[in-house]
Amino acid sequence: MDIRFDGRVAIVTGSGVGLGRSHALGLAARGAKVVINDLGVSTDGEGRNSAAALAVVDEIRAAGGEAIAHGADVSNEAEVADMVEQTMKEWGRVDILVNNAGILRDKTFAKMTMADFRKVVDVHLMGTACCTHAVWQIMRDQKYGRIVLTSSASGLYGNFGQSNYGAAKAAMMGLMNVLHLEGARDDIRVNTLAPTAATRMTENLMPPEALELLQPETITPGLLYLVSENAPSRTILGAGAGCYAVTKVYETEGVLIEGEGNTPEAVAAQFDQIAATGGQSELTDAFQQTRKYAKKAADARGMKLPWGD
Known part of the structure; x- marks a missing residue:
């Protein structure tokens, strides 16, 4: 047409x-x-x-x-x-x-x-x-x-x-x-x-x-x-x-570093994994990133968040 x-x-x-x-x-x-x-x-x-x-x-x-x-x-x-x-x-x-x-x-x-x-x-x-x-x-x-x-x-x-x-x-x-x-x-x-x-x-x-x-x-x-x-x-x-x-702008899958282990040294030690492109995805709004990070932390604690997956 x-x-x-x-x-x-x-x-x-x-x-x-x-x-x-x-x-x-x-x-x-x-x-x-x-x-x-x-x-x-x-x-x-x-x-x-x-x-x-x-x-x-x-x-x-x-x-x-x-x-x-x-x-x-x-x-x-x-x-x-x-x-x-x-x-x-x-x-x-x-x-x-x-x-x-x-x-x-x-x-x-x-x-x-x-x-x-x-x-x-x-x-x-x-x-x-x-x-x-x-x-x-x-x-x-x-x-x-x-x-x-x-x-x-x-x-x-x-x-x-x-x-x-x-x-x-x-x-x-x-x-x-x-x-x-x-x-x-x-x-x-x-x-x-x-x-x-x-x-x-x-x-x-x-x-x-x-x-x-x-x-x-x-x-x-x-x-x-x-x-x-x-x-x-x-x-x-x-x-x-x-x-x-x-x-397009993509974000890597990322890594969760918790509690007292969440130090600059830990970020440095795991940076290759943080930057790894396997599983990367395109995010379409800012809250999508927030949900992603909160879900990673919640899953590690066995928690369920109110907005689901």
Whole structure:
């Protein structure tokens, strides 16, 4: 079955260039009405220019689609609220939010200022939270919403010189996990895209041969699936060069160390067993871990807990 977005309204942040532009064009080509949000800043977040966003709007309209531009700073609550208000005035609903806007201020942690750390976290994490919060009640009232957060391998696995960016991108997983739980009742599905793409933010980090393979258009099909009607939820989808993979966090089976024997030396002595991957499993909420640990301790004492197995 074809994935279509006829009648759906999408907001795509940072969609004047690069990945965001590709996502916006992909949504529009399949019927969505799209808000092109772009502050028009440099890769480090300086300046302001609406030309790129307006050019994407023109491109969508020239192809027969519907689009408007809005230059909200995603980390500014008032500007984001205005963007959502203008969207509602234009089309009366918001079905899809793609949190894509971002900046880079790379330095080793020793050389980084806290101002640069804070600015990157503000744009990526607080910007995502601001935009998501602004559409959340609308989606709850509609009983429908599709939200994508944008993470990165730098956040999931680490990258030298990107402590600010990595911290912000790792936070996407925690935000997604909670919003998935809170949105499920109202059919709000929340996923995370972890792309590796040739964009302004990566053009100086990779050789030309790799950049040629990692075009944004090779990633957007994955994004379109994550915001489709039959999308999954609470999924981290890695994407690049037409390759897709799912990232999951697993917890090992673990070891119980009791009473007076529960010492740092005992943890050290049994650490290989604690870290052993046999029997590891994916946990889907925080209390699942609590139940697991309490059950291990209760079983060792012959106790039965009120929530069972």
